[in-house]
Amino acid sequence: MFALPNKGRISEPVLKVLEKAGLKITVKGRSLFANTVDENIKVMFARARDIPEFVADSVADIGVTGYDLVLERNVEDKVDFLLDFGFGFAKLVLAAPENSEIKSVDDIKEGMRVATEFPNLTRKYFEKLNKKVEIIELSGATEIAPFIGIADLISDLTSTGTTLRLNRLRIIDEIISSTTRLIANKNSLKDKEKKEKIDQIVIAIKSVLFAETKRLIMMNAPKDKVEEIKKLIPGMSGPTVSEVLSDDNMVAIHAVVNEEEIFTLVPKLHALGARDILIVPIERIL
Numbered sequence: 001m002f003a004l005p006n007k008g009r010i011s012e013p014v015l016k017v018l019e020k021a022g023l024k025i026t027v028k029g030r031s032l033f034a035n036t037v038d039e040n041i042k043v044m045f046a047r048a049r050d051i052p053e054f055v056a057d058s059v060a061d062i063g064v065t066g067y068d069l070v071l072e073r074n075v076e077d078k079v080d081f082l083l084d085f086g087f088g089f090a091k092l093v094l095a096a097p098e099n100s101e102i103k104s105v106d107d108i109k110e111g112m113r114v115a116t117e118f119p120n121l122t123r124k125y126f127e128k129l130n131k132k133v134e135i136i137e138l139s140g141a142t143e144i145a146p147f148i149g150i151a152d153l154i155s156d157l158t159s160t161g162t163t164l165r166l167n168r169l170r171i172i173d174e175i176i177s178s179t180t181r182l183i184a185n186k187n188s189l190k191d192k193e194k195k196e197k198i199d200q201i202v203i204a205i206k207s208v209l210f211a212e213t214k215r216l217i218m219m220n221a222p223k224d225k226v227e228e229i230k231k232l233i234p235g236m237s238g239p240t241v242s243e244v245l246s247d248d249n250m251v252a253i254h255a256v257v258n259e260e261e262i263f264t265l266v267p268k269l270h271a272l273g274a275r276d277i278l279i280v281p282i283e284r285i286l
């Protein structure tokens with residue numbers, strides 16, 4: 001059983017990656033379960049917040065959730081981290097109103113109230129600092145707490161910083177940093193058949209994440225410039241060079257290159273006489 005977030009900000013990007021990975025999850029409306037292209041892989045939809053426990057307790061064999069939520073549920077020792085999706089980046093930070101006297105951790109006094117959706121991580125953070133504070137658990141919109149007099153500061157997730165800025169809150173310290181992860185139940189990994197399926201899923205997802213940073217570049221180029229072009233695009237196993245039947249002096253070249261290199265690469269290829277340059281997205285690289 002594969003547990004996936006049913007809503008929230010990581011749900012859609014995760015489903016997109018799995019779609020590209022060829023899992024073909026057939027979701028019918030708001031249903032709680034779904035089938036996949038592989039009859040041995042069933043999907044269940046749950047809140048990202050609950051998925052760490054579902055995986056730790058063997059309700060699901062694997063699941064996708066935030067690293068922050070695994071730590072918050074205190075199950076990091078009960079699950080294995082199989083891969084990092086590289087998105088869903090957020091930091092759990094301690095923040096106080098800009099006009100508050102709290103400017104650093106040292107200004108936090110005994111008995112101050114901290115509002116949060118992450119009571120366990122926040123409690124642990126203050127225990128380490130040996131500071132006694134009161135944790136006020138909220139289930140969202142934590143930013144409002146200092147302004148309605150129910151807390152002195154908050155600990156909340158931030159990624160772009162927009163929410164904190166908008167609410168005139170200043171970061172005091174960083175508690176943890178998080179991204180979206182694939183986690184597995186340790187016993188499921190010990191089961192030979194399940195392990196085999198899980199490995200297939202991991203390879204499929206990795207192939208998608210890897211391909212997202214790459215492009216296939218294709219071009220026609222003068223034969224006598226091939227060596228120079230090769231130096232510009234080493235490719236994954238060297239570029240492929242093939243004949244152009246209509247023109248003896250030209251060859252067709254294709255190679256896989258890093259997406260971020262393309263902007264500077266193209267003018268150099270042009271200068272060497274490359275023509276008909278095509279840059280094509282790649283769905284998966286295995």
Ligand SMILES: Nc1ncnc2c1ncn2[C@@H]1O[C@H](COP(=O)(O)OP(=O)(O)OP(=O)(O)O)[C@@H](O)[C@H]1O
Pocket residue numbers: 007008009010047048049065066067068069088089090140157158159160178179180
């Ligand atoms: N602003 C953000 N930017 C990037 N990732 C985030 C952000 N906020 C949360 N996340 C990640 O997404 C996970 C799920 O958070 P999200 O808020 O989407 O779900 P939720 O709290 O279950 O839903 P909702 O907030 O709609 O009730 C978080 O634990 C974190 O890992």
Ligand SMILES: O=P(O)(O)OC[C@H]1O[C@H](OP(=O)(O)OP(=O)(O)O)[C@H](O)[C@@H]1O
Pocket residue numbers: 139140141142156157158159160161162163164
């Ligand atoms: O730094 P930013 O890019 O502005 O993102 C941070 C915001 O995103 C999350 O809220 P979410 O949308 O999940 O709402 P919630 O507070 O109700 O969980 C988080 O709790 C912050 O409020």
Ligand SMILES: [Mg+2]
Pocket residue numbers: 140
């Ligand atoms: Mg949220």
